[in-house]
Amino acid sequence: MPQEPVEAPSNEAAIKRNPHADFGAVERSRPLFDHDTQLTFTKTPNPNWQAGGGASNEEWKKHQFVTIDPYEEGREPWLNYKLLTSATVPRPIALASTVSPDGKTANLAPFSFWQCAAVDPPMYSISFTSRTANDTLTNLLATKEMCISMTTESVVEAANFASVNSPRHISEWPLSGLTQKPSDLVKPAHVAESPYSVECKLHSVQDFHSKADPSVRTSTMVIVEVIRFHIWNDAIGPDRATADVTKLHPVFRAGGIMYGSCPTMFELPRPEAFGQLREDEKIKDLI
Numbered sequence: 001m002p003q004e005p006v007e008a009p010s011n012e013a014a015i016k017r018n019p020h021a022d023f024g025a026v027e028r029s030r031p032l033f034d035h036d037t038q039l040t041f042t043k044t045p046n047p048n049w050q051a052g053g054g055a056s057n058e059e060w061k062k063h064q065f066v067t068i069d070p071y072e073e074g075r076e077p078w079l080n081y082k083l084l085t086s087a088t089v090p091r092p093i094a095l096a097s098t099v100s101p102d103g104k105t106a107n108l109a110p111f112s113f114w115q116c117a118a119v120d121p122p123m124y125s126i127s128f129t130s131r132t133a134n135d136t137l138t139n140l141l142a143t144k145e146m147c148i149s150m151t152t153e154s155v156v157e158a159a160n161f162a163s164v165n166s167p168r169h170i171s172e173w174p175l176s177g178l179t180q181k182p183s184d185l186v187k188p189a190h191v192a193e194s195p196y197s198v199e200c201k202l203h204s205v206q207d208f209h210s211k212a213d214p215s216v217r218t219s220t221m222v223i224v225e226v227i228r229f230h231i232w233n234d235a236i237g238p239d240r241a242t243a244d245v246t247k248l249h250p251v252f253r254a255g256g257i258m259y260g261s262c263p264t265m266f267e268l269p270r271p272e273a274f275g276q277l278r279e280d281e282k283i284k285d286l287i
């Protein structure tokens with residue numbers, strides 16, 4: 001049977017995501033993932049910090065800065081991509097589910113340019129950073145519907161595999177082995193194995209163009225409105241609002257091929273209302 005051409009991911013060779021000459025050997029040398037590790041709550045890095053206290057150590061005085069013009073001569077955009085993605089960490093990972101406009105192919109792919117964007121109405125942003133529109137963006141623009149599921153420790157390998165650049169009509173769902181859970185209000189299913197999923201409608205689209213050639217669209221950020229939340233009943237409080245991070249086991253994306261989970265947490269109350277704080281003698285001195 002003739003093979004369909006598969007588009008090579010752009011700049012992949014130059015980006016050199018995987019820094020290891022022999023990843024298999026590096027992976028074999030590492031200890032097994034500890035599934036029994038519980039999130040540990042510690043004190044904050046400096047429990048004695050007080051207003052005006054600044055940084056909690058002198059480490060910053062030991063470093064010099066490298067200053068970079070993102071458009072400096074000879075600097076290709078993928079170098080900015082590498083710096084953005086390795087320095088903007090941790091990033092949560094959306095498992096985005098869409099359906100092709102003809103309704104025949106259910107698409108699943110991971111995206112770490114994913115963040116809360118608004119509260120009322122509840123919105124998320126996702127940015128697509130490839131020059132050619134990927135299937136997720138194409139489907140979303142046509143159907144205006146998407147589900148997002150949180151990537152957790154138990155689905156991270158499947159989520160990573162769903163990033164495979166399979167041809168448009170080949171669904172990543174069976175390749176990932178994840179289960180499609182029918183949604184209430186939109187056609188795309190969400191990930192049954194994920195503790196937190198949202199059903200969304202497209203709200204708005206912002207294209208970004210190359211500085212070198214403004215005729216080329218290089219990224220697209222979409223804002224999607226959440227119209228349904230799904231969360232494990234033992235991972236949300238009686239207020240139907242507070243998710244319990246100890247139950248979610250979220251995984252984050254760092255640079256290159258690096259992922260992480262969060263074994264250490266601490267709690268830091270927000271400052272009191274300024275009207276009250278300003279009566280404090282220490283605060284009076286600072287202002």
Ligand SMILES: Cc1cc2nc3c(=O)[nH]c(=O)nc-3n(C[C@H](O)[C@H](O)[C@H](O)COP(=O)(O)O)c2cc1C
Nearest residue numbers: 109110111112113127128129130134135136163164
């Ligand atoms: C963990 C992870 C996070 C990713 N994040 C993004 C992202 O934020 N934006 C993007 O355009 N591509 C991202 N990708 C790459 C897409 O998942 C990849 O291009 C995928 O093939 C798109 O699939 P689709 O064509 O089915 O939409 C990411 C890949 C991985 C493994």
